[in-house]
Amino acid sequence: MSKLSDLFLPGLISLSLLALVGTELRSHPKDDATRTHIAVWVGWSGFEYDTFQSVVNDYNKSQNKIFVDLLSITGNSTKTLISTSAGVPPEISLLSAAEIPQFADAGAIEVLDDACRQRGWTQDKYVPGYWDVLQYQGHTMALPATPSTVALYCNTDILKRSGYDKPPETIEEMDKMVDKITKVEDGKVKLAGFLPAEPGWWPWGWGPYFGGSLWDGKSKITMNTPENLQAMKWVESFSKRFGPAQIQSYRSGFGVFASPENAFLADKVAMEVQGVWMHNFIQKYNPKLKWVASPFPYPKDRPDMKGHTIVDQDIFVLLKNCRHREEAIDFLAYVQSQGPMEKLCLGQKKSSPLRVKSPEFWAKQDNPSIRLFDDMAYSKSCISTPKLGIWPEYSAEISNALDEVSLLQKSPEDALKAIDERIQPKLDQYLNRLEKRRTAGK
Amino acid sequence: MMRRKESRAGFLFALPWLFGLVAFMFYPLLMSLYYSFCDYSALRSPVWIGTDNYSELFHDEVFWICVKNTLLYACFSLPLSMVIAIGLAMLLNTNVKGMTVYRTIFFIPSLVPMVSLAMLWLWILNGDYGVLNTALASIGIKGPNWLSDVAWTKPALILMSVWGVGNAMLIFLASLQDVPTSLLEASELDGASAWQKTRNVTLPMISPVIQFNMVMGIIGSLQVFAIPFVMFPGGIPARSTYFYAMYLYDSAFNYSRMGYASAMGWILFVVILLLTLIALKLSNKHVHYGGV
Known part of the structure; x- marks a missing residue:
C-alpha cells in the first residue's frame, strides 16, 4: 500500500508532462511540422478575428513552407512589449498607428524600407492618409492592416x-x-x-x-x-x-x-x-x-x-529579433496584396488602405457611407496622433x-x-x- | 543517517518552491531596485541615471495626486471595513438557527472576481438608473452621480471596499470562536453588560487578529488597483480616482517607463513597511496574547 502511495507523486508529475507534450503535439500537427511556424498576435476578436483567421487559413493553404499561428490577445501591445523585452517576440504584432514611435524609439520593431523596396510597397500603392501614419523619422515602420x-x-x-x-x-x-x-x-x-x-x-x-x-x-x-x-x-x-x-x-x-x-x-x-x-x-x-x-x-x-x-489605423509591425523574419515578410506580402486585403477589410466592414480596389469590393460593401470614409483619407487635412x-x-x-x-x-x-x-x-x-x-x- | 536522508529528501521536495522564490521573487525584487536607478523602458537595456527617477517623482504633480487619493481611500476604507467585518463576525457568532447559511451568504461576495465586481457596481452606482439611487429615491433622497461627480467617486469606491470584507470577517469569526467561554461566563457573573463583555473580554482576546487584519488592510488598501482600473480608466473624472498602483501600472506599461515605475514600487514598499511598523508599534500595547 505504501509502495503504491510512493508512486503517486512521480506518477502525477509524469502524467502532467505527458499531457503537456500531447498538447504541444496537438497544437503543431504532424503535417505542419515540416513548415516554418510564425506567430502573429492580434487584438481583434469576434467577427474581426474570424475574418483575419480566414485570410490566414487561405495563406496557410496557398503554400507549404510557412504556417501562420494566429493568436487573439487581450491587451496585445502590452503583451508584445513584455515578450519583446523577454527576447521571445512574435514575428508580427497588430498595434495601433499611434504606438509606432514608442516601439520604434526603443528599437523594438524592424525598419521596413528594404522590404518595401523589394516588394513594391510604395506610397503610390496606398491611400495617402493611411501611408503617412506608417512613416517615422523618414522610415517605413509598419504596414497597414485595417484602416479607418x-x-x-x-x-x-x-x-x-x-x-x-x-x-x-x-x-x-x-x-x-x-x-x-x-x-x-x-x-x-x-x-x-x-x-x-x-x-x-x-x-x-x-x-x-x-x-x-x-x-x-x-x-x-x-x-x-x-x-x-x-x-x-x-x-x-x-x-x-x-x-x-x-x-x-x-x-x-x-x-x-x-x-x-x-x-x-x-x-x-x-x-x-x-x-x-x-x-x-x-x-x-x-x-x-x-x-x-x-x-x-x-x-x-x-x-x-x-x-x-x-485617421485611426490598425497596423502590422515586424518585431526585432523575431526568429523568422523573411517568412514573416512573405506573409505580410500576402496580406498586402489586393485579394487578401480586400477580403480582410470587407470582412471587417472597412475600406481598404490600397488605392486600387476591385468593383466587387465596392459592390459587396453594405455600409452606404463607405466611400465617404475612403475619400476622407485622401484629404490634405488628415489628422493623426503626433509621432x-x-x-x-x-x-x-x-x-x-x-x-x-x-x-x-x-x-x-x-x-x-x-x-x-x-x-x-x-x-x-x-x-x-x-x-x-x-x-x-x- | 536516516535523519540526513530525510533532510535531503525534504530539501529536494522544497527545491521547486525555492527555485520559484529565487527566480520569481528575489531576482525581480533586486532587479526592480536596480531599475529604479535606471532609464529603462523594458525594450532597451537599462542606463544608470542615479536618483533621477526618485527626484522626478517628488516633483511630479500626478504622483502627489495619486498619493493623496490613495491615502484618503485607505484612511476611510480600512477603519470602515474593519468595523463592519468585526460587527458581522460578532453577529455571525451568535447561536441562531441556520447560521451556516448566513455565514455563507455574507462570505460569498468576497469570492466574486474583481472585474465582475466592478461591472456589478457600475450598475449599482449608476447615477441615473442605479439600484442605490433608486433605493435612495424611494425614501426621498436624491442620490449623487457616484461615478462621474468628482466629489463622490472616492466615497463610491470606499463604499465598494466594504463588499470585500468577507475574508477579514471569516478570520474574525474564527478568532471569536476561540474566546474562552469561561472568561465570558465569569464576566457575566460579575454583572458585566453586553458592551462591557465585548469591550473588556472579547476585543482584547481577539486583539492579535485585529492587529493582523489591520496590517493586511493597510497593505491592501494602499495597493488598490483592479476595481478603479476597470471602473475609472485613467482615474476619471479629472484624476479623482487615480490611485498609486494605477499610475505605477501606466508608467510601466503604457508610458514604457519601467525604471520610473520601479522607483514608485520601492517608495510604496518603504511606505507600507513604515506604516506597518508604526501600526505594530502603536497597537502592541493593546494587543493581548492569551498564552503570554
Whole structure:
C-alpha cells in the first residue's frame, strides 16, 4: 500500500508532462511540422478575428513552407512589449498607428524600407492618409492592416424633427443645431444635440479640428496656441450652456458602446463622432435607425479644412529579433496584396488602405457611407496622433485637461498652460535620453 | 543517517518552491531596485541615471495626486471595513438557527472576481438608473452621480471596499470562536453588560487578529488597483480616482517607463513597511496574547 502511495507523486508529475507534450503535439500537427511556424498576435476578436483567421487559413493553404499561428490577445501591445523585452517576440504584432514611435524609439520593431523596396510597397500603392501614419523619422515602420477614418454620424430623424435636412457644414452651424436640438426640462437634459465627451475616444482631436497642432514636428509641444484654445473653449461652452452636473447626470444614463443603450443608438445624442465601424453596431443594435455620416464640421474661417478627418489605423509591425523574419515578410506580402486585403477589410466592414480596389469590393460593401470614409483619407487635412514616443502620457494629459475644463474646474487657458508645462519637460528629457542612447549605441 | 536522508529528501521536495522564490521573487525584487536607478523602458537595456527617477517623482504633480487619493481611500476604507467585518463576525457568532447559511451568504461576495465586481457596481452606482439611487429615491433622497461627480467617486469606491470584507470577517469569526467561554461566563457573573463583555473580554482576546487584519488592510488598501482600473480608466473624472498602483501600472506599461515605475514600487514598499511598523508599534500595547 505504501509502495503504491510512493508512486503517486512521480506518477502525477509524469502524467502532467505527458499531457503537456500531447498538447504541444496537438497544437503543431504532424503535417505542419515540416513548415516554418510564425506567430502573429492580434487584438481583434469576434467577427474581426474570424475574418483575419480566414485570410490566414487561405495563406496557410496557398503554400507549404510557412504556417501562420494566429493568436487573439487581450491587451496585445502590452503583451508584445513584455515578450519583446523577454527576447521571445512574435514575428508580427497588430498595434495601433499611434504606438509606432514608442516601439520604434526603443528599437523594438524592424525598419521596413528594404522590404518595401523589394516588394513594391510604395506610397503610390496606398491611400495617402493611411501611408503617412506608417512613416517615422523618414522610415517605413509598419504596414497597414485595417484602416479607418472618423466622421460625424447624424441621426436624421432627430435632425428632421428640429428642422434640419442635412448635417452641419461648419462648427458654427453645428453649434446652432446643438442649441436647437438639445432639450432641457426641469434642469435635466432630455436630449443632446452633441456632446464632446461622447464617446470621447479622440480627446486630442478637438484642437486639430480647429486647425491647431499638438507639436511642432520636432521637439516642441504646441498645445498653448490660439486654435487649441478656441477648441478648448468650444468644449467648455457645452458645460456652460447645459451645466456640467446636468451633462454628467445625462451621460450616466448611457449604456456601454456595444449595446442598444449606446447613446447614439438609443436616440440620446443626435450627432456623434465615430469611425467607419459604427455602421456594424447600428445594424446589430438598432437597424431601424436613420442616419447619415459626413466629415466633421470645420471652422467657418477655415474653409481649407473642409473634409478633414482623424485617421485611426490598425497596423502590422515586424518585431526585432523575431526568429523568422523573411517568412514573416512573405506573409505580410500576402496580406498586402489586393485579394487578401480586400477580403480582410470587407470582412471587417472597412475600406481598404490600397488605392486600387476591385468593383466587387465596392459592390459587396453594405455600409452606404463607405466611400465617404475612403475619400476622407485622401484629404490634405488628415489628422493623426503626433509621432512622439511620449504620446501615451501626452494623450492622458490632454484627456485630463478636457475633463477639468468640462467640469469647469479649470479655465481653458490654465488647462492648456498646464499641459505645456507638464509635457514639455518630459519631452525634453525623453529626447535627451534618446539622443544619449543613440550616441552611446545602446 | 536516516535523519540526513530525510533532510535531503525534504530539501529536494522544497527545491521547486525555492527555485520559484529565487527566480520569481528575489531576482525581480533586486532587479526592480536596480531599475529604479535606471532609464529603462523594458525594450532597451537599462542606463544608470542615479536618483533621477526618485527626484522626478517628488516633483511630479500626478504622483502627489495619486498619493493623496490613495491615502484618503485607505484612511476611510480600512477603519470602515474593519468595523463592519468585526460587527458581522460578532453577529455571525451568535447561536441562531441556520447560521451556516448566513455565514455563507455574507462570505460569498468576497469570492466574486474583481472585474465582475466592478461591472456589478457600475450598475449599482449608476447615477441615473442605479439600484442605490433608486433605493435612495424611494425614501426621498436624491442620490449623487457616484461615478462621474468628482466629489463622490472616492466615497463610491470606499463604499465598494466594504463588499470585500468577507475574508477579514471569516478570520474574525474564527478568532471569536476561540474566546474562552469561561472568561465570558465569569464576566457575566460579575454583572458585566453586553458592551462591557465585548469591550473588556472579547476585543482584547481577539486583539492579535485585529492587529493582523489591520496590517493586511493597510497593505491592501494602499495597493488598490483592479476595481478603479476597470471602473475609472485613467482615474476619471479629472484624476479623482487615480490611485498609486494605477499610475505605477501606466508608467510601466503604457508610458514604457519601467525604471520610473520601479522607483514608485520601492517608495510604496518603504511606505507600507513604515506604516506597518508604526501600526505594530502603536497597537502592541493593546494587543493581548492569551498564552503570554
